[in-house]
Amino acid sequence: MQNEQWLINGNPKGRPLEQDDFLKQVVSLDELSSGEVRVRVELLSFDPSQKGQMENIGYAAATEVGQVMRATGIGEVIESKVSSIAVGTKVMGSLGWQRYATLPGTQVEPLSNAAPWSAYLGPLGGTGLTAYFGLLRVGQPTPGDTVLVSGAAGATGSIVGQLARLAGCRVVGIAGGPDKCAWLVNELGFDAAIDYKNDRVKAMIRETCPSGVNVYFDNVGGSILNDALACIALNARVVICGGISRYQEAVLPPGPANYFNLVFQRASMLGFLVTDYAADFPAARDRLAKWLASGDLLYKEDIQEGFEQIPATLQRVFNGANFGKQLLRLESPD
Amino acid sequence: MQNEQWLINGNPKGRPLEQDDFLKQVVSLDELSSGEVRVRVELLSFDPSQKGQMENIGYAAATEVGQVMRATGIGEVIESKVSSIAVGTKVMGSLGWQRYATLPGTQVEPLSNAAPWSAYLGPLGGTGLTAYFGLLRVGQPTPGDTVLVSGAAGATGSIVGQLARLAGCRVVGIAGGPDKCAWLVNELGFDAAIDYKNDRVKAMIRETCPSGVNVYFDNVGGSILNDALACIALNARVVICGGISRYQEAVLPPGPANYFNLVFQRASMLGFLVTDYAADFPAARDRLAKWLASGDLLYKEDIQEGFEQIPATLQRVFNGANFGKQLLRLESPD
Numbered sequence: 078m079q080n081e082q083w084l085i086n087g088n089p090k091g092r093p094l095e096q097d098d099f100l101k102q103v104v105s106l107d108e109l110s111s112g113e114v115r116v117r118v119e120l121l122s123f124d125p126s127q128k129g130q131m132e133n134i135g136y137a138a139a140t141e142v143g144q145v146m147r148a149t150g151i152g153e154v155i156e157s158k159v160s161s162i163a164v165g166t167k168v169m170g171s172l173g174w175q176r177y178a179t180l181p182g183t184q185v186e187p188l189s190n191a192a193p194w195s196a197y198l199g200p201l202g203g204t205g206l207t208a209y210f211g212l213l214r215v216g217q218p219t220p221g222d223t224v225l226v227s228g229a230a231g232a233t234g235s236i237v238g239q240l241a242r243l244a245g246c247r248v249v250g251i252a253g254g255p256d257k258c259a260w261l262v263n264e265l266g267f268d269a270a271i272d273y274k275n276d277r278v279k280a281m282i283r284e285t286c287p288s289g290v291n292v293y294f295d296n297v298g299g300s301i302l303n304d305a306l307a308c309i310a311l312n313a314r315v316v317i318c319g320g321i322s323r324y325q326e327a328v329l330p331p332g333p334a335n336y337f338n339l340v341f342q343r344a345s346m347l348g349f350l351v352t353d354y355a356a357d358f359p360a361a362r363d364r365l366a367k368w369l370a371s372g373d374l375l376y377k378e379d380i381q382e383g384f385e386q387i388p389a390t391l392q393r394v395f396n397g398a399n400f401g402k403q404l405l406r407l408e409s410p411d
Numbered sequence: 412m413q414n415e416q417w418l419i420n421g422n423p424k425g426r427p428l429e430q431d432d433f434l435k436q437v438v439s440l441d442e443l444s445s446g447e448v449r450v451r452v453e454l455l456s457f458d459p460s461q462k463g464q465m466e467n468i469g470y471a472a473a474t475e476v477g478q479v480m481r482a483t484g485i486g487e488v489i490e491s492k493v494s495s496i497a498v499g500t501k502v503m504g505s506l507g508w509q510r511y512a513t514l515p516g517t518q519v520e521p522l523s524n525a526a527p528w529s530a531y532l533g534p535l536g537g538t539g540l541t542a543y544f545g546l547l548r549v550g551q552p553t554p555g556d557t558v559l560v561s562g563a564a565g566a567t568g569s570i571v572g573q574l575a576r577l578a579g580c581r582v583v584g585i586a587g588g589p590d591k592c593a594w595l596v597n598e599l600g601f602d603a604a605i606d607y608k609n610d611r612v613k614a615m616i617r618e619t620c621p622s623g624v625n626v627y628f629d630n631v632g633g634s635i636l637n638d639a640l641a642c643i644a645l646n647a648r649v650v651i652c653g654g655i656s657r658y659q660e661a662v663l664p665p666g667p668a669n670y671f672n673l674v675f676q677r678a679s680m681l682g683f684l685v686t687d688y689a690a691d692f693p694a695a696r697d698r699l700a701k702w703l704a705s706g707d708l709l710y711k712e713d714i715q716e717g718f719e720q721i722p723a724t725l726q727r728v729f730n731g732a733n734f735g736k737q738l739l740r741l742e743s744p745d
Contacts, residue, residue, distance in 0.1 A: 298671065317674050339651055339680060340684065345681045346681075
């Protein structure tokens with residue numbers, strides 16, 4: 078049986094991704110070894126840190142040109158040499174950009190049907206857990222706080238804002254374009270939204286957060302982080318989660334000139350990686366799944382189609398084309 | 412009786428201080444009111460935040476052109492309408508740049524002779540307390556940590572490094588010039604010193620802190636803060652205390668481009684103001700005074716002389732001319 082794969086073919090450090098950064102190959106599938114399962118990949122997850130992984134800037138194990146591009150996905154077990162994992166089981170794991178993934182049974186996670194499968198790549202997956210631990214453990218919001226979040230219509234930001242609302246906070250989101258802003262306020266219950274493409278961001282933060290920002294959850298870096306730092310309240314927590322504005326530049330862009338406002342406001346800027354909270358993932362997933370089931374937590378997906386579209390789909394998360402968690406469904410290979 | 416004063420005569424925001432930013436005047440002293448004391452100013456303290464106060468950038472109550480320049484000082488009570496404060500008492504307070512300060516008895520602090528008077532403006536004063544609370548409460552060093560401090564030969568930095576040594580840490584200081592670096596290592600017991608005027612700072616931090624920096628105490632901002640951020644260890648605390656590199660520029664200089672390393676290292680950048688710890692100042696002063704008496708804590712003073720030299724003495728703290736806590740002794744007015 079044949080397997081199609083997208084390999085890493087370039088290091089995009091300091092520039093936008095290009096189609097040539099990936100190379101397609103067809104290989105024969107080896108026979109399964111003891112302890113392994115074979116998964117037909119059905120759904121792949123895309124997020125900005127995947128470019129960082131190609132650049133080896135510190136997120137995860139190093140990558141190399143010639144490797145299958147790493148990605149989290151969901152698929153169905155079509156062959157198993159693990160007694161506890163039956164053929165037909167839906168599993169999640171680091172499946173990669175390929176039609177079939179062969180990996181140890183210990184490296185896949187069988188999924189329960191507490192939520193739609195795709196939710197395990199969004200609100201119940203890395204982005205949802207990042208929102209959960211980043212906001213609740215690192216940002217430590219208290220009821221009545223004003224929580225500001227950038228990338229607010231994104232997979233992480235939209236969950237951050239809704240969790241802040243559930244925590245009794247006033248929530249303001251920053252997103253690109255009127256459609257995303259309307260979604261935040263009208264559907265997700267944000268108290269206000271700032272369109273960074275049209276509004277003067279700092280003035281709008283001051284207007285929508287008149288008592289200052291108690292928790293700022295930063296998904297973007299750059300001038301928006303700097304504007305937010307100008308508006309923090311006493312003892313504010315600035316949670317650094319993502320820095321998408323840094324991912325495409327040849328030279329590291331300047332840091333936030335307003336960092337010194339941390340002193341005047343006795344505030345803190347906090348980095349975290351969600352993997353440090355792995356022991357608590359199951360409990361967090363349970364809570365998130367209940368909020369999904371009750372309708373307290375909404376999410377949006379942008380699902381592209383087709384194996385050929387995989388590289389172009391990763392580019393979408395950098396140009397803001399996606400609205401909702403970026404996924405891709407592989408067509409059936411038959 | 413006549414009083415001589417230096418008034419604020421300009422706002423030096425975005426540029427270095429100039430002599431014309433201050434204007435001398437002679438006024439007659441009013442009669443003392445009930446509850447007031449009159450203090451003959453003997454010793455004045457100088458530090459970078461005084462320029463920030465002239466610029467009204469957020470440290471303290473606003474200042475205006477025409478006001479007596481604010482400064483902490485020590486003097487002797489020469490007239491008192493407060494029953495509990497006798498003539499002849501040595502007191503500390505916000506005396507200002509003048510020969511005589513007239514102020515409510517509640518706003519001066521009688522000094523004990525647990526240490527030389529001048530120590531109350533240095534290791535037992537704002538700079539020593541800033542070091543104490545900034546390092547111990549905010550930075551939270553644990554034995555075995557590597558503590559890096561910039562402005563290490565300064566009034567705050569030199570105490571930070573010695574307190575870190577007392578806390579069982581490995582201590583590396585960054586200072587300007589071989590004399591200051593030699594003093595840190597040979598007299599104060601620092602494990603290493605980096606001369607930012609001659610050494611490649613980032614390479615030297617890596618060399619002297621091979622396991623990374625657990626606590627970085629920043630007195631300077633700018634490129635040194637950025638270099639330190641590149642070298643932080645897992646869970647590091649970056650304590651932001653001063654930003655002298657920001658005080659003389661017309662445009663806010665760029666922030667630290669390496670701030671995102673906070674994420675990879677799950678680290679935090681923490682602002683604080685020492686005034687928040689006022690309730691614990693007496694206990695901290697007691698400990699610091701004991702370490703001064705035992706010789707565990709050393710300090711150096713740079714004492715200029717004369718009322719006419721006051722404005723020029725503030726400029727010294729910005730050009731690195733001072734070696735040790737910057738003070739000025741007023742000649743006797745007789």
